[in-house]
Amino acid sequence: MSETFATLIASLQQAARQGAFGRLRRGLEKEGLRVDRRGHIASTPHPQALGSKLTHPHITTDYSEALLEYITPVYCRPGDAIDFLADLHRFSYRHLGDELIWPASMPARLDGNDSVTIADYGRSNVGTMKHVYRKGLDVRYGRIMQSIAGIHYNVSLPDELWTLLQARDGRQVMSVDDFRSERYFGLIRNFRRHSWLLLYLFGASPALDRSFLPAGERPDKLQAHGRDTLISPYATSLRMSDLGYQNKVQAQLKICFNTLSNYVGTLRHAISTPWPAYQALGVNERGDWRQLNANILQIENEYYSDIRPKRVTRHNETPSQALEARGVEYIEVRCLDLDPFLPLGIDEARLRFIDAFLMWCLLSESPWIPDDECNRLDDNRRLVVERGRDPALRLLQQGRERSIADWGGEIMGEIAQAAALLDALETGTPHADAVAALVPWLTDPALTPSGRLLARLESSGEEFLEAILAIAREQAEQMREAPMDPARAALFDELVGTSHQQQREIEAADLVDFDTFLARYFASARESRAATVDSGAAQ
Template sequence: MPEPLTVPFALTAQVERLIPSARLGRLGRLRRGLEKGLRVDANGHIAQTPHPHALGSKLTHPHITTDYSESLLEYITPVYSQPGEALCFLSDLHTFTYHHLENEWIWPGSMPSRLSGNDSVPIADYGSSNVGTMKHVYRKGLDMRYGRIMQAIAGVHYNVSLPDDMWHGLRELEKATNIPFNDYRSTRYFGMIRHFRRHSWLLLYLFGASPAIDKSFLPDGHKVPEKLQSLSDDTYFAPYATTLRMSDLGYQNKVQSQLKICFNSLSNYVNTLRHAISSPWPDYEKWALMLMASGVS
């Protein structure tokens, strides 16, 4: 029999000390936001139509926009304290969208639907304004670096922040009032990030739900990874997978995987991030020289 999981004493004591504040309602305002979708046609192929005009401007709409692709819907809910309220708003966004889709559907999975090569993923067009042009050019750069197919992978973004009352309570319990509040809160958030990264495998194991991909996701001539098996004429799957989206087949960047971003503190994070974005990469430098030589700025 495996040993039962035990909660560290320090954590148990900390939780017990927070119970009185929780009973007073000081800790019940966890803030949540959801971002999410991919439009497909009636045959399950990625949609080639522009972002529906009736959904509003994808450049300025606060709740309905696009991600990388013109077909990749992005829903953004307001921040809510109650999970049900965020889900209801997301449901309303789906309902509103379906009223304005013509013979199209919202793809439910994170791995994309049927594709027809790299160019079948239309890059989002945000108009001719400076901001819109910048967003479009940035996406063209992503195409050059990683290809559009990887950018068609979707996922739910779950944004969460903790109420300041909780941080004030913890700061008092830990007798850390000599530390400026913003510094204390940043330190504790980075502690949460490190814990999340340490235990993220468990979250993927428990909540991952993308064990299959359409065969069109792999380019023609691409060697099928040994981990994948054929499930049907058009689908591969990994028998023991939970989330191919987070695997080396999913939304990954081999270049960025070589960067070492430090989450020990805000200053370390900023410094290592600054170093990462200013570090040259030979392949990207070659493309820049090729574009300059061809007269493209």
């Protein structure tokens, strides 16, 4: 551990005891593919009994009708978010009949591109836009990629912490909003430098069903296991590999998160700059909308990244306009696979580790990332995704080759110090315990979720589909038998009816046709909102 970091941690202990680190706000977004009893992707519509996927605040869909997405409220205690997520699963299983929620990131059995049905959000303009956006993803990347599931973890740090750090840094001449954004971007840069550690520890997708790939296609990195399974012996997360959410067109954007203005400007350029290959696909062909536009990005959400700066948007405001106007409010961690061995794909201990990791990213030095370093970071992530459990693997740190065990062990030592700050007002040491529990995984890859899944396939001889389907059935039985919080059950019942009513009201309120609605949306999206910063922000 560097002396500078050790000194910093020691100087923050008193502030931690006074609560400066004690009220992180956390929320979860968790995807899960609906499958039939055979482990094939469900062809049924999103159940009406779960509410409207357009307006329900907690149960929606991501890309397809079959890809459930659960959204928890924001909580200060990670266990509360986990409990809410569990009740969402229990409620769903009351209405899924024989269907199951697939517990792995790589999808169940598919039957070609068309077996992944694009989600339908109704006849309103906003619902149509969501549907056409997904049609655009289909023509650009195919629907198969959109059947992959994961977990997004949203975290915002307490206001007291920003006040403390701003005073320590002597940056009171800046507005609090500007300082917060600057430090969040520093956190993001360090996350980008070291997200390979999360991919190693929590990657859980080293295998897939053959139906994920076109017939007869098998990349060199994959080996046959049985008749219908392909594995990558040392891989951690095929979901995060070039088989999953990667895009060569977006790679030329080179977003390395040095400043908020650069980030917003790059996204605005991408949503307004045509791309020839996308132009060739067509946009609106005689009333048949194929994509929202032919630009590098249709909308900002199309940009794939393992972490994003975020702010809650206001009416008629895009995500980047919200950031530009009022700064970063929270960050969204997007590189987490579903762990099939955990009923919810994640648990409280892992959330607490990620909290400690993020705090370490915030407090560590974080210089800007030049283009050449940006490329090296991409290389490190790719190596861990494809070969993270290979004992011979070496990553590059400032020109020096290092093993995961060596470099990861050094990082873990500092993360443990950051965890102590988070534990200052906790009962016990849950963050430090979460860090300590993962340290042995650095030297024993068999303990990782990817290692455990491959070990099961190899020892049992099961196909990927067989193994995950057996786990899904066990988890479904547990969820169906477990009681729900009564007040939460009543809330979910009420939200079904109110969400359907809200969708009907939105549809009835539309006053212009879709073409006009979309033209107005993109005209507004191209506007800068930097001049609309709240007058109190600079106080």
